[in-house]
Structure formats: structure tokens, C-alpha cells
Amino acid sequence: MGKKEILEGLRDATVEGDVDKVVSFAKKAIAEGIDAYEAIMEGCAAGMNIVSEKYEKGEMFVPEILCSAEAMYAAIGVLKPYLKAERVETPKKIVLGVVRGDIHDIGKNLVKIMMEAAGFQVIDLGRDVPNEQFVEAVMREQADICGMSALMTTSMIAMPEIISELKKKAPKTITMVGGGPLSEELARAYGADGYAKDAAAAVRVAKELLIKRGGA
Amino acid sequence: MIDRMKPGERLAAVLMGQKPDRVPVIPFILGFAAKIVGVPIGDLYTDPKKSFRAQLLCAEMYGYDSSPMYAYASFGAWEFGGKVGFPYEPGQSAPYVIEEPVKSEEDVDKLEVPDPKTAGSIPIMMEIARQCYAIGLPAVFQCGEVLTTAANIAGPGRLLVWMKRKPELVHKLNKKIEEFFVACAEYFVSTFGADKCMAFGGGPVESNKLISPNQFGEFVYPYMLRVHRKVLEMGVQIILEHPCADQNKNLPWYRKLREECGWKGKYIWVFGPETPLENQISLFGDHDVIMGNVDPPSFQFKSFEEILLLCKDNIERGMKNPSGYILGVGCEMPPYAIPINVYAMIKASREYGSYI
Numbered sequence: 001m002g003k004k005e006i007l008e009g010l011r012d013a014t015v016e017g018d019v020d021k022v023v024s025f026a027k028k029a030i031a032e033g034i035d036a037y038e039a040i041m042e043g044c045a046a047g048m049n050i051v052s053e054k055y056e057k058g059e060m061f062v063p064e065i066l067c068s069a070e071a072m073y074a075a076i077g078v079l080k081p082y083l084k085a086e087r088v089e090t091p092k093k094i095v096l097g098v099v100r101g102d103i104h105d106i107g108k109n110l111v112k113i114m115m116e117a118a119g120f121q122v123i124d125l126g127r128d129v130p131n132e133q134f135v136e137a138v139m140r141e142q143a144d145i146c147g148m149s150a151l152m153t154t155s156m157i158a159m160p161e162i163i164s165e166l167k168k169k170a171p172k173t174i175t176m177v178g179g180g181p182l183s184e185e186l187a188r189a190y191g192a193d194g195y196a197k198d199a200a201a202a203v204r205v206a207k208e209l210l211i212k213r214g215g216a
Numbered sequence: 217m218i219d220r221m222k223p224g225e226r227l228a229a230v231l232m233g234q235k236p237d238r239v240p241v242i243p244f245i246l247g248f249a250a251k252i253v254g255v256p257i258g259d260l261y262t263d264p265k266k267s268f269r270a271q272l273l274c275a276e277m278y279g280y281d282s283s284p285m286y287a288y289a290s291f292g293a294w295e296f297g298g299k300v301g302f303p304y305e306p307g308q309s310a311p312y313v314i315e316e317p318v319k320s321e322e323d324v325d326k327l328e329v330p331d332p333k334t335a336g337s338i339p340i341m342m343e344i345a346r347q348c349y350a351i352g353l354p355a356v357f358q359c360g361e362v363l364t365t366a367a368n369i370a371g372p373g374r375l376l377v378w379m380k381r382k383p384e385l386v387h388k389l390n391k392k393i394e395e396f397f398v399a400c401a402e403y404f405v406s407t408f409g410a411d412k413c414m415a416f417g418g419g420p421v422e423s424n425k426l427i428s429p430n431q432f433g434e435f436v437y438p439y440m441l442r443v444h445r446k447v448l449e450m451g452v453q454i455i456l457e458h459p460c461a462d463q464n465k466n467l468p469w470y471r472k473l474r475e476e477c478g479w480k481g482k483y484i485w486v487f488g489p490e491t492p493l494e495n496q497i498s499l500f501g502d503h504d505v506i507m508g509n510v511d512p513p514s515f516q517f518k519s520f521e522e523i524l525l526l527c528k529d530n531i532e533r534g535m536k537n538p539s540g541y542i543l544g545v546g547c548e549m550p551p552y553a554i555p556i557n558v559y560a561m562i563k564a565s566r567e568y569g570s571y572i
Contacts, residue, residue, distance in 0.1 A: 017380065058424070058465070061424070061426060061427050061428040061431065062376050062425075062426045062427065063376040063377065063379040063380045063426075063427065063431065064380065066373065066376055066377045066380075067377060067380045067381065070377070099307065100306060100307040101303075101305055101306055101307015101308040101309075102307060102308075103312050103313070106372050106373065106376075106426070109373065128307075152307070152308075152309045152310075153309065153512065153513050153516050153550035153551070153552060153553075154247070154257075154303075154307055154308060154309035154550070154551050154552055155307035155308070155309070156513075157307070157552065158306075158307060180420075180461065181512070181513040181550075182513075183513070186513065186517060189517060198425070
């Protein structure tokens with residue numbers, strides 16, 4: 001089996017969410033001497049890009065995304081020990097969490113999956129995260145982006161407080177918000193740099209904002 | 217205009233297919249009522265007396281047309297043996313799941329259908345229903361939705377993956393939930409009589425933000441149809457159905473549900489703001505009441521004048537429904553809504569929603 005077929009196999013098995021198949025292709029990639037970084041980016045990440053596009057078009061839904069993510073992580077588990085240090089680019093860092101009082105984390109988890117597939121390093125703070133933890137994590141990690149999620153109108157009010165603190169303490173950090181009750185209009189009112197209506201859009205918006213900031 | 221009907225009369229007129237004095241207003245208020253009467257939001261979900269009083273006084277103060285009820289989106293986890301927390305901390309607005317009763321595939325088999333008389337929040341729901349019944353208001357019970365309840369019981373991430381990898385487990389779980397909802401309906405109907413009851417169903421996991429219309433057809437529809445058929449067969453006449461968030465792709469299923477139930481009873485549809493009123497009217501307008509779906513977060517950050525305009529637009533479009541219209545909100549009124557914005561709904565009804 002040639003390199004092209006293996007990379008396509010990794011890509012397609014990721015889209016299908018087929019864990020056994022993707023692991024088998026990952027092992028073949030190693031056996032054939034394919035660079036592990038290339039296998040991840042051209043195989044699994046390419047597959048997740050397709051998943052992301054299909055989700056935006058309403059052709060795939062969350063159950064499929066979660067299965068694709070399982071497949072991607074399984075393949076990465078096989079490939080990671082073979083990554084060569086010099087081939088790994090310094091990834092952009094995003095601190096991600098669901099704000100205080102809110103435990104609804106499906107949206108945040110989807111953003112995490114899509115961001116990781118797109119090559120970001122995600123520092124996942126989890127759910128019901130106090131404001132100070134966002135600010136501390138951004139400063140400690142020198143994060144490029146801080147992503148905040150909320151599903152409730154009562155919890156989203158923490159966002160402007162976090163954004164305001166970040167503007168003071170880490171002014172270069174890009175702030176992004178998302179979640180059920182949020183909108184472009186509300187994101188602007190909260191002083192956020194970006195708003196994403198879903199996980200697929202989050203990656204696109206993050207990349208655009210990084211280019212705008214001059215650090216992509 | 218001056219009101220010529222009382223809230224109960226206005227709503228009854230719409231449900232009987234008659235014209236009221238003006239458009240009724242049901243602002244889907246729960247947590248907001250707690251803020252109005254000065255008790256913690258958590259009390260709305262733990263103390264039936266305080267909950268009833270807060271909801272009743274809030275409705276009386278504003279003059280809107282809904283009656284107290286008890287329902288929450290995380291329903292199911294506590295009832296089936298898990299643990300929930302109540303909204304007493306900053307940022308919280310409703311009960312939330314602390315521990316799901318189903319954590320493994322084996323747990324699905326072990327899961328027992330609880331007795332509605334003692335299960336989780338049902339005694340609180342029953343007590344509020346009793347107080348409503350005592351003053352002639354409908355006794356509301358929750359009977360859906362199945363998949364949202366399954367997600368609360370098994371955890372949403374686990375359930376959504378099972379839908380792809382272990383669909384038989386999801387069906388097994390849904391069957392138990394269906395059985396529980398029917399038992400709940402029987403409990404309320406036998407206590408108050410079917411004509412005094414109103415069923416409520418709704419949930420966000422059915423939304424097309426999460427699942428496809430085909431998945432709705434496989435994992436939601438058959439259970440929903442059986443529950444609704446049984447509830448209607450018991451003689452319950454009114455079902456308040458809230459397909460939460462964006463469910464535009466599921467609309468054909470909801471229409472099919474009504475057709476397969478023979479358009480029995482009267483449904484009050486409360487779709488999210490994502491679903492245009494015109495689409496709802498074309499699907500359900502010959503039989504059912506449409507409740508308007510003004511964007512909920514707007515009540516928290518927009519001005520009184522802006523809300524008034526949003527309500528005016530909703531009223532002008534909704535009044536075209538031949539089977540009746542209620543001005544409402546596309547999901548729960550934000551507990552931190554600006555108080556005057558709730559009044560904007562009443563004012564809009566009086567100014568733009570007159571039938572006289």
C-alpha cells in the first residue's frame with residue numbers, strides 16, 4: 001500500500017469514525033516509514049476538516065463528530081510516539097472553558113476537538129470555571145486565545161467580566177465567546193474579539209483573528 | 217386598550233378556538249419569578265409552596281396569562297436514581313446533573329423504572345399541581361422529551377456516541393423512559409382528572425444543533441408518538457410542546473406526530489426563535505395554537521423599546537394563525553431579564569394584539 005492510499009485511509013476512517021480501521025492505517029503508516037506528523041496532519045486532521053465542513057453544511061451531526069474524534073485520538077495515540085521533535089511546529093495556544101455556574105460542556109468539547117484537529121494546543125479548563133481561573137490560565141500559558149462558552153443567560157454574564165480582566169492583564173490575548181444564548185451582537189456588547197456560532201466556525205474565526213493580530 | 221377578560225378567561229378562549237379580547241401572554245417564566253419575589257432561584261425548584269407563590273404573584277403583578285408549573289431541562293437524572301444540584305450559586309439558573317445514574321452499558325440493564333409517586337422531583341411537581349388545581353388552574357406534568365431525558369440519565373456525550381456505536385442501548389434506555397412518562401401521566405390524570413391536566417414536553421437534545429432529522433426519526437419519534445398517543449387517550453386535552461433550540465429539520469416529524477395522533481386534543485407549540493412563525497402556521501395552523509417565540513436573551517440586554525418592537529413583530533405575524541396565538545418567548549425567560557422588558561410583552565399585547 002502506497003503513502004497516498006495510507007493517508008487517504010487515515011482521512012476516510014477518521015470521517016467514518018471507524019476506530020479499528022484508523023488504528024490499522026496508523027500502524028501501516030509507521031510500518032511504511034511515513035512521517036508521523038504528516039500522517040496526523042494529512043490523514044486524521046484532513047479527515048476532521050471534512051467532518052467540520054459537513055457539520056457546517058448540516059450533513060453531519062454531533063454523534064458522528066464524537067465518533068470521528070474518537071477515531072482521530074486513537075490514531076494519534078498510535079502515531080504520537082513516533083513524532084520527531086524538529087517536525088513539530090509551535091502550536092497556537094487556546095485556553096478553553098465553560099464559564100462559572102454552567103456545566104453544559106458539549107459545545108466546548110466540540111470546539112476542543114475541532115481546535116486540536118486544526119493544530120491548536122488546547123488548555124481545557126473544563127466547566128463551571130471561575131473567572132479568575134480563565135485569567136490565571138491565560139497568563140500562565142501565555143495563551144494566544146481565550147475561548148469562553150455558556151449555555152445559559154445567567155452564566156453568560158461572567159463573560160464581560162473575564163474579558164475586561166483579560167484586556168487589563170493580557171491585552172494581546174484574543175477573546176472569543178460562543179454558546180446557545182450568545183450572538184454576534186452580544187459578543188460585541190461584551191467586548192469579545194470574536195464570536196462563533198458553532199465549533200466549526202470557531203476554528204475559522206480563531207484563524208482569522210490570529211491573522212488580523214499578526215501572529216498566525 | 218383596557219383588558220376586558222381575566223388571564224384565565226383569555227387563555228381558555230384561545231384554547232376553545234374563540235377570540236379573546238387581546239393576545240394572551242405566556243412569558244415562560246420560572247427563575248425570573250424568584251428574582252421578582254426575592255427568593256433564591258433554587259427555591260423555585262426545591263420548595264413547592266415558595267415556587268407556586270412566586271410564580272402566581274409574578275403573573276398577577278404583570279398580568280400575564282400563564283399558571284405555575286414545575287419543569288426543568290435536566291429532568292430524569294434525579295428521578296432515575298442519580299443526583300442533581302439546585303441553582304443556588306452565581307451563574308446557575310436551573311437544576312443540573314451532578315451524577316448520572318447510568319455510567320456504563322451494564323447500568324442500562326440495571327436501571328429500574330421509578331415509581332412516579334416518589335421519583336426525584338415528581339413529589340414537588342405534584343404539590344405545585346395540587347395548589348394550581350385548588351384554585352382552578354391546570355395541573356401540569358412533564359412527559360418529554362425522551363432523548364433529552366436519556367442524555368440526563370446517561371450523560372450527553374456518552375448517549376450521543378451510543379447512538380452511533382450502540383443504538384440498541386439507547387433504545388433500551390428510551391423504552392424505560394417512555395414507560396416512566398406514561399406512568400407519570402397516569403399518576404397525574406388519576407389524581408386530578410384528565411380535563412384538569414396539561415402535559416408539558418420539551419428538550420434541547422432533540423435539536424438539530426446536536427442530532428440529525430433521521431436520528432430524530434429513529435431515537436425520538438417512535439417514543440414520543442407512543443407517549444403522546446397514550447396521554448391523549450387518557451383524555452388530556454392540552455399539550456404544551458416546546459421543541460427547544462433549532463429544530464427546523466425536525467418539523468416534518470412534529471407534523472407527522474399530530475397526523476398520526478389524529479390531531480386529537482389541542483397543542484400549544486413553543487418553538488425556539490430559530491423557527492419562523494409562518495412555517496409553524498403552515499404546518500399546525502389549522503388545528504393548533506402557536507405560541508410566539510421572541511428571542512429570550514434579548515430580554516436581558518435590549519431596551520424596552522426594542523423588546524416592544526420584537527413583540528409587535530411577533531404579534532403581527534402570529535395573529536395570522538387561524539387556530540390561535542399566544543405571545544411568548546422561544547425558551548425560558550432569562551432569570552436576569554430586565555424587569556420592564558417583561559412588561560413590554562403585556563404592553564405590546566394591549567397595543568398591537570387586540571381582537572376587539
